[in-house]
Amino acid sequence: xxxxxxxxxxxxxxxxxxxxxxxxxxxxxxxxxxxxxxxxxxxxxxxxxxxxxxxxxxxxxxxxxxxxxxxxxxxxxxxxxxxxxxxxxxxxxxxxxxxxxxxxxxxxxxxxxxxxxxxxxxxxxxxxxxxxxxxxxxxxxxxxxxxxxxxxxxxxxxxxxxxxxxxxxxxxxxxxxxxxxxxxxxxxxxxxxxxxxxxxxxxxxxxxxxxxxxxxxxxxxxxxxxxxxxxxxxxxxxxxxxxxxxxxxxxxxxxxxxxxxxxxxxxxxxxxxxxxxxxxxxxxxxxxxxxxxxxxxxxxxxxxxxxxxxxxxxxxxxxxxxxxxxxxxxxxxxxxxxxxxxxxxxxxxxxxxxxxxxxxxxxxxxx
Amino acid sequence: xxxxxxxxxxxxxxxxxxxxxxxxxxxxxxxxxxxxxxxxxxxxxxxxxxxxxxxxxxxxxxxxxxxxxxxxxxxxxxxxxxxxxxxxxxxxxxxxxxxxxxxxxxxxxxxxxxxxxxxxxxxxxxxxxxxxxxxxxxxxxxxxxxxxxxxxxxxxxxxxxxxxxxxxxxxxxxxxxxxxxxxxxxxxxxxxxxxxxxxxxxxxxxxxxxxxxxxxxxxxxxxxxxxxxxxxxxxxxxxxxxxxxxxxxxxxxxxxxx
Numbered sequence: 132x133x134x135x136x137x138x139x140x141x142x143x144x145x146x147x148x149x150x151x152x153x154x155x156x157x158x159x160x161x162x163x164x165x166x167x168x169x170x171x172x173x174x175x176x177x178x179x180x181x182x183x184x185x186x187x188x189x190x191x192x193x194x195x196x197x198x199x200x201x202x203x204x205x206x207x208x209x210x211x212x213x214x215x216x217x218x219x220x221x222x223x224x225x226x227x228x229x230x231x232x233x234x235x236x237x238x239x240x241x242x243x244x245x246x247x248x249x250x251x252x253x254x255x256x257x258x259x260x261x262x263x264x265x266x267x268x269x270x271x272x273x274x275x276x277x278x279x280x281x282x283x284x285x286x287x288x289x290x291x292x293x294x295x296x297x298x299x300x301x302x303x304x305x306x307x308x309x310x311x312x313x314x315x316x317x318x319x320x321x322x323x324x325x326x327x328x329x330x331x332x333x334x335x336x337x338x339x340x341x342x343x344x345x346x347x348x349x350x351x352x353x354x355x356x357x358x359x360x361x362x363x364x365x366x367x368x369x370x371x372x373x374x375x376x377x378x379x380x381x382x383x384x385x386x387x388x389x390x391x392x393x394x395x396x397x398x399x400x401x402x403x404x405x406x407x408x409x410x411x412x413x414x415x416x417x418x419x420x421x422x423x424x425x426x427x428x429x430x431x432x433x434x435x436x437x438x439x440x441x442x443x444x445x446x447x448x449x450x451x452x453x454x455x456x457x458x459x460x461x462x463x464x465x466x467x468x469x470x471x472x473x474x475x476x477x478x479x480x481x482x483x484x485x486x487x488x489x490x491x492x493x494x495x496x497x498x
Numbered sequence: 499x500x501x502x503x504x505x506x507x508x509x510x511x512x513x514x515x516x517x518x519x520x521x522x523x524x525x526x527x528x529x530x531x532x533x534x535x536x537x538x539x540x541x542x543x544x545x546x547x548x549x550x551x552x553x554x555x556x557x558x559x560x561x562x563x564x565x566x567x568x569x570x571x572x573x574x575x576x577x578x579x580x581x582x583x584x585x586x587x588x589x590x591x592x593x594x595x596x597x598x599x600x601x602x603x604x605x606x607x608x609x610x611x612x613x614x615x616x617x618x619x620x621x622x623x624x625x626x627x628x629x630x631x632x633x634x635x636x637x638x639x640x641x642x643x644x645x646x647x648x649x650x651x652x653x654x655x656x657x658x659x660x661x662x663x664x665x666x667x668x669x670x671x672x673x674x675x676x677x678x679x680x681x682x683x684x685x686x687x688x689x690x691x692x693x694x695x696x697x698x699x700x701x702x703x704x705x706x707x708x709x710x711x712x713x714x715x716x717x718x719x720x721x722x723x724x725x726x727x728x729x730x731x732x733x734x735x736x737x738x739x740x741x742x743x744x745x746x747x748x749x750x751x752x753x754x755x756x
Contacts, residue, residue, distance in 0.1 A: 196708045197655050200519020251549050283543075346572075381572050381599040422602065487521050493546040495570065498579045 133337050134374045138315060138367065146363055150177045162186050167419045172369050175415035176362045181407065187414040188442055194421035195443035201488045204424075204446045205476065206254035207247060208288065210455045211235050211274055215260025217327030221313075221355060221391060224260040226327070233455040234265050241277050246458045248281040250450050250476040253493040255282045256309055261290035261328060268296050275303045284495040286351070290328070291338035297345040304497060308342045309351040310335070311387065314358040315367035323358060339371075343379035348495070350375060350382055351426060356404045356412075357391035365412040372416075372423050385424025385446060388412055392430050392469050406435055410442065417443035429472040433482070436472055440486045447483070450476040499727055502698055504676050505592065505624035505645040507563065511536045512693065513723045514565065514678065515716065516703025517554055518544070519655075525712055526557040533716035538562050539594050539701065541569040542584045555589070565626065567594040574613035581618050593618060594648065595627040604654040608635040612642055619643025628680050631665035633672060640675045647673055648680040648701065651692065655704045657684025660692055670696040686715075686722030693726025694733075 158180050161171045212234035215224040259266040278285050286307030314320050324330045339350045352371055354364040372384050390404050426446040427436055451470050452458055483490040501508040513533055517540040538558055546552040566584035571577035581593040597610040611627045619625045624645045631649035639647055649666050652658035670677050676698035683689050689700045702719050709715040
């Protein structure tokens with residue numbers, strides 16, 4: 132089995148014809164329905180459903196409280212290296228971009244970890260570009276061994292691995308995988324991934340599933356919003372989450388909703404995703420799958436992030452730097468993208484508390 | 499109202515509460531005070547000893563029994579490891595076993611729970627297993643050393659009430675250990691219903707933690723649990739006096755015997 136079978140089912144689907152025949156009464160009924168079908172989910176992502184955002188928000192808040200309570204998990208990314216052999220039109224790490232390339236040594240990782248741990252964070256996501264030469268699996272495993280001294284949960288957001296490599300990193304102490312398909316539409320995927328191993332659509336698509344087979348504890352998927360029509364891409368993301376949850380019920384599934392941010396690169400054809408659109412995606416996802424995690428990163432502005440909290444966010448990054456070694460050195464030209472919410476961990480903690488929610492620092496432990 | 503005896507301890511309160519899903523830790527001592535609970539469960543994986551303001555243990559009064567739970571365990575082995583970590587962290591030797599490998603409905607795995615119960619009871623833990631109400635599974639848990647059995651009323655966090663009523667009733671009748679209804683209780687009236695049925699206690703979390711006024715809701719639950727228990731004990735008293743009476747309704751049949 133593969134999620135690709137589901138992708139194929141919808142390849143020829145006439146989304147716009149489907150949206151055109153929807154009527155408002157139907158949307159209201161769906162919002163109130165206990166269990167939403169795939170079709171209901173697509174309806175909630177329709178242009179017509181935009182008129183019912185408040186009704187959707189009321190239900191989404193209820194479902195979120197029921198499943199997650201008033202808790203928001205905090206984490207931060209840690210960039211280990213930005214060497215990359217891929218040419219991706221939307222990313223600063225693109226091998227042709229003239230940015231400073233850097234890779235942290237084991238000692239630098241230890242120092243960076245100490246500084247992050249001092250902010251109280253217990254959950255970390257480690258990131259690299261894709262380079263077998265600079266950041267092979269052995270480097271990731273060594274990094275994880277150091278990070279285990281400081282953190283209770285370690286996720287990886289690196290290039291896709293084989294199943295046995297996932298087994299290796301899980302044994303080393305990794306409990307979470309973040310992997311974004313970027314775009315489910317195959318043609319656009321081909322267009323934006325100009326060269327490099329990332330061109331292999333299927334190897335990336337099936338990566339989450341390979342990690343699930345190795346009993347990883349949590350998987351975070353998503354697309355880069357802006358590469359294609361967000362309604363279609365969000366629909367596929369929701370179906371991917373459902374697929375993983377159905378096939379691997381012992382894995383916690385979460386979805387991120389990153390919008391394209393200014394970056395060094397060549398991608399010009401950005402499809403706009405407004406704040407209103409972002410809210411609709413979040414609400415539709417929450418109503419479709421009430422028990423999946425929803426992650427809002429510092430790509431979004433602080434005011435918007437704070438306002439999204441009661442609508443169903445379950446995870447937020449805090450004290451973020453996308454620079455390699457950005458917590459211990461002053462690098463300003465190694466970053467992956469510009470961040471909008473530059474608040475410290477403590478500032479975000481206080482902002483969450485002031486919204487009547489509880490910022491959770493620790494939700495897992497190495498057992 | 500009779501005392502509730504569990505693990506050799508006499509408790510006045512028959513309401514156990516959970517610590518997840520609250521808007522902050524500061525509210526916890528007020529919730530505990532308003533409902534008078536004496537036993538509180540917390541997920542071991544969330545206990546954060548390194549952060550003063552985040553350490554849940556600092557918000558629980560000393561006179562409450564800590565009931566660490568193994569939330570996050572997907573099999574018996576993980577549950578056992580989490581329980582041992584809890585003990586090492588200084589959470590005492592009580593443990594609520596939760597083994598869940600179904601992230602959709604959060605339904606427990608009875609088989610793995612029985613295995614974990616056996617291992618931990620032998621190690622001297624006072625074990626309270628969370629389970630799907632199944633008579634044979636409950637018997638095996640008690641044989642394995644469980645101090646009580648905690649069947650679900652409906653799935654965790656669902657607030658749907660005692661949907662498993664008929665099965666829980668069977669456990670209450672047949673199992674020689676306290677039955678504590680855990681999970682699914684969404685309203686005080688449902689807690690009262692569980693107590694009227696003869697459950698020894700109930701455990702409530704989501705309904706209190708996510709209410710607009712957790713302190714008020716905790717109080718309401720405590721009153722409902724008391725009311726339900728008194729109703730149960732009163733019914734018992736009545737039934738037993740009826741059974742012991744000298745059959746006044748059919749006494750005339752024996753008149754000639756004298």
